[in-house]
Amino acid sequence: MASTPASTPASTPASTVEVRAVTVAFGGLRALRGVDLDIARGERLAIIGPNGAGKTTLFNVIAGDIAPTTGAVLIRGQDCTHLPSRHRPRLGLARTYQKARAFAGLTVRENIYLALAGHRGRHRALWRSSADRRMRDEAAEAAARVWLSGQLDAVAGELAHGQRRQLELAMAIATRPDVLLLDEPASGLSRGERERLVELLESLDEQLTLLLIEHDMDVAFRIAGRVVVLADGEQVMAGSPEQVRADPHVHRIYLGTEAPA
Ligand SMILES: Nc1ncnc2c1ncn2[C@@H]1O[C@H](COP(=O)(O)OP(=O)(O)OP(=O)(O)O)[C@@H](O)[C@H]1O
Numbered sequence: 001m002a003s004t005p006a007s008t009p010a011s012t013p014a015s016t017v018e019v020r021a022v023t024v025a026f027g028g029l030r031a032l033r034g035v036d037l038d039i040a041r042g043e044r045l046a047i048i049g050p051n052g053a054g055k056t057t058l059f060n061v062i063a064g065d066i067a068p069t070t071g072a073v074l075i076r077g078q079d080c081t082h083l084p085s086r087h088r089p090r091l092g093l094a095r096t097y098q099k100a101r102a103f104a105g106l107t108v109r110e111n112i113y114l115a116l117a118g119h120r121g122r123h124r125a126l127w128r129s130s131a132d133r134r135m136r137d138e139a140a141e142a143a144a145r146v147w148l149s150g151q152l153d154a155v156a157g158e159l160a161h162g163q164r165r166q167l168e169l170a171m172a173i174a175t176r177p178d179v180l181l182l183d184e185p186a187s188g189l190s191r192g193e194r195e196r197l198v199e200l201l202e203s204l205d206e207q208l209t210l211l212l213i214e215h216d217m218d219v220a221f222r223i224a225g226r227v228v229v230l231a232d233g234e235q236v237m238a239g240s241p242e243q244v245r246a247d248p249h250v251h252r253i254y255l256g257t258e259a260p261a
Pocket residue numbers: 026029030031049050051052053054055056057058
C-alpha cells in the first residue's frame with residue numbers, strides 16, 4: 001500500500017472556510033444565531049443584509065477578532081475557532097475593516113511595507129536587508145495594483161477617502177492571501193471609484209476566496225457568484241445574484257420593496 005507523506009493532509013477540505021452552527025451573544029443580544037456556511041476555494045461570496053443583521057460579527061468570527069459563543073470555524077480544514085486573529089494571516093487570511101486602519105502618519109509605501117513585514121514576522125528588521133528591499137518592491141507592486149503608484153510617497157492621512165480605501169486593499173492583497181474578507185469596500189467611493197473597485201476585484205487571482213460585505217447591491221451582485229442574506233443573526237437565503245435579486249422575501253426584509261415583476 002502506498003504511504004502518504006507526513007506533510008500531506010489526510011484529506012483535502014472541500015471548503016476553504018467552514019462556519020459551523022456559530023452563535024454570538026453580546027449579553028442578551030444574539031448577533032448570530034446558528035449560522036452555517038461553506039465557502040469553496042476561489043468562491044466569490046457576498047454577504048448582504050440590513051443594518052444590525054450580524055454581517056460584521058460573522059466577519060469578526062471568521063477573522064478571529066471575536067470568538068463565537070458556540071459553534072466552530074475551520075479554515076482550510078483546520079479548526080481555528082479560538083485561534084487569535086494575529087495568527088490567522090499565516091493561514092492565508094487577510095481582511096479589511098469598515099473603518100480604514102492604515103497609519104495616517106506613514107506613507108503609502110510604508111503602510112504596505114508594514115503590512116508585509118507584519119505578515120512575515122519581520123517587524124524588527126525594517127529597511128535593512130535585501131529581503132526588506134524586496135518587500136519595498138513588493139509594496140510598490142501592490143500599490144500599482146490599486147492604481148496608487150503615483151502616491152507611493154504620499155502620507156496616508158492626506159489621501160482622499162477613495163485612495164485610502166485603495167491603500168487598505170493594497171495592504172491586504174500584498175500579503176497574497178488565499179482568503180480575503182472585505183468589509184464594505186465600496187463605502188464612500190464615487191461612482192468612478194466603484195467601477196475601478198469592481199475592475200480590481202474581478203482581476204484578482206481565480207484561486208483567491210473572496211468574502212465581501214457590501215451594501216452597494218450593484219457592486220455585490222457584479223462580483224459575487226453566490227449571495228448570502230443575513231437578517232437578525234440568521235441566514236435567510238443564499239443563491240445566485242439573480243435568485244436573490246428576484247426573491248420577494250429578500251425584497252421585503254432587506255430592500256423594503258416588492259420584487260420587480
Ligand atoms: N461588540 C459588541 N457589543 C455589543 N453588541 C454588538 C457588538 N458588536 C455588534 N453588536 C450588535 O450585534 C448586532 C449585529 O451587529 P453587526 O455589526 O454584526 O451587524 P451588521 O450586519 O454588520 O450591521 P451594519 O450593516 O450596520 O454594519 C447589532 O445589533 C449590533 O448592535
